[in-house]
Amino acid sequence: MTPKVPFVDLSAEWEPVRAEALRRIADVFDHGRFVAGPEVAELEQRLAATVGSNFAISCASGTTALLMAMMALGIGPGDEVIVPAFTFIAPAECALILGASPVLVDVQVPSGLIDPDALEAAITPRTRAIVAVSLFGLPADFDRINEIAARKGVPVIEDAAQSLGATRNGKSSGTLAGIGCTSFFPTKALGGAGDGGALFTDDADTAKRLAEIRDHGQSGKYHHVRTGLNGRLGSMAAAALLVRLEMFEPLLEKRRHIGRTYDRLLGDARRSGLLDFVTDEGIGHSARSQYAVVVKDRENVAKSLEAAGIQTAVHYPQALHRQPVLQDCRCSGSLENALAMAEKVLCLPIHPALSDDQVDFVAETLCKALTK
Ligand SMILES: Cc1ncc(COP(=O)(O)O)c(C=O)c1O
Numbered sequence: 001m002t003p004k005v006p007f008v009d010l011s012a013e014w015e016p017v018r019a020e021a022l023r024r025i026a027d028v029f030d031h032g033r034f035v036a037g038p039e040v041a042e043l044e045q046r047l048a049a050t051v052g053s054n055f056a057i058s059c060a061s062g063t064t065a066l067l068m069a070m071m072a073l074g075i076g077p078g079d080e081v082i083v084p085a086f087t088f089i090a091p092a093e094c095a096l097i098l099g100a101s102p103v104l105v106d107v108q109v110p111s112g113l114i115d116p117d118a119l120e121a122a123i124t125p126r127t128r129a130i131v132a133v134s135l136f137g138l139p140a141d142f143d144r145i146n147e148i149a150a151r152k153g154v155p156v157i158e159d160a161a162q163s164l165g166a167t168r169n170g171k172s173s174g175t176l177a178g179i180g181c182t183s184f185f186p187t188k189a190l191g192g193a194g195d196g197g198a199l200f201t202d203d204a205d206t207a208k209r210l211a212e213i214r215d216h217g218q219s220g221k222y223h224h225v226r227t228g229l230n231g232r233l234g235s236m237a238a239a240a241l242l243v244r245l246e247m248f249e250p251l252l253e254k255r256r257h258i259g260r261t262y263d264r265l266l267g268d269a270r271r272s273g274l275l276d277f278v279t280d281e282g283i284g285h286s287a288r289s290q291y292a293v294v295v296k297d298r299e300n301v302a303k304s305l306e307a308a309g310i311q312t313a314v315h316y317p318q319a320l321h322r323q324p325v326l327q328d329c330r331c332s333g334s335l336e337n338a339l340a341m342a343e344k345v346l347c348l349p350i351h352p353a354l355s356d357d358q359v360d361f362v363a364e365t366l367c368k369a370l371t372k
Pocket residue numbers: 061062063064087088090091133159161162182183184185195196197
């Protein structure tokens with residue numbers, strides 16, 4: 001049965017530009033440069049202009065972007081990489097791939113954003129990088145994070161996989177740290193027609209290193225100056241993203257509209273202590289990639305919504321130190337907020353194809369479920 005309110009509806013999101021995307025993909029078949037075609041360079045220029053960075057380097061996925069960022073920083077065995085304990089596994093996973101040790105630090109409730117005090121306490125002489133995630137669309141506190149990192153001499157990577165289009169104090173997410181990484185996974189704010197990712201930097205030398213790493217460490221054809229990989233984004237993926245980028249602002253505005261509507265409709269429930277959520281007030285603009293609420297009795301609340309035909313999702317059901325593959329990682333502090341987030345977080349539908357009536361219905365049904 002089709003849900004009354006689906007959690008995502010990618011066909012509907014693509015519908016307005018589907019014909020144009022197919023036309024641009026057909027162009028790729030015509031010129032035949034399926035890898036490193038003109039669409040890739042055009043996309044990189046457009047992405048750099050969109051976030052206001054000197055360089056954008058496209059790549060195969062958000063995970064590849066994080067891996068390439070860590071490779072560009074020379075991270076390897078014996079190094080520690082600080083990552084939040086509540087997020088998608090990719091930053092911790094990339095540290096592991098390189099033989100480094102992820103160090104898990106606590107986050108704040110209800111934002112799920114890395115706690116700058118916990119981060120500072122986790123830094124040791126072995127710390128070689130900090131990955132701060134701009135979770136659910138809201139930039140982390142990069143003013144404090146960058147200040148701490150500069151004082152300790154540690155580079156910062158922004159994981160902006162969920163936050164492209166967001167701003168903090170007028171600066172775009174993706175440019176809030178030395179290197180920014182994003183994802184074009186289809187459900188992201190700028191979702192592609194498949195996997196994809198990009199890195200942002202203002203530093204020409206870092207950009208050059210990243211471009212080499214993406215292409216087997218080559219500085220010229222068959223001249224390999226460093227360890228690299230095949231991290232390229234294909235021309236068809238770039239073609240679809242170019243079309244999608246055309247409508248990025250209206251898509252973002254739609255997400256923000258839905259976010260503000262939820263903020264308003266759930267305000268009373270928050271004031272009564274029935275649930276909690278973070279807004280972007282006083283911070284900037286969230287990309288509203290997820291609308292996450294923190295509720296006590298999540299399973300039952302989710303069941304009530306499901307019974308009414310509303311799909312929800314749990315991002316993420318486990319704090320990272322509870323994942324089997326990360327069992328041996330160093331945890332800094334108790335990580336109690338990461339555990340609380342994993343137990344209580346519930347994400348409501350917020351995709352741009354939702355109607356105002358659907359949003360009202362979700363908020364109304366949720367409020368009823370909370371007082372049941
Ligand atoms: C916070 C975060 N980091 C990294 C990634 C990895 O991106 P990708 O799926 O494109 O590899 C994701 C996407 O799921 C994410 O949400």
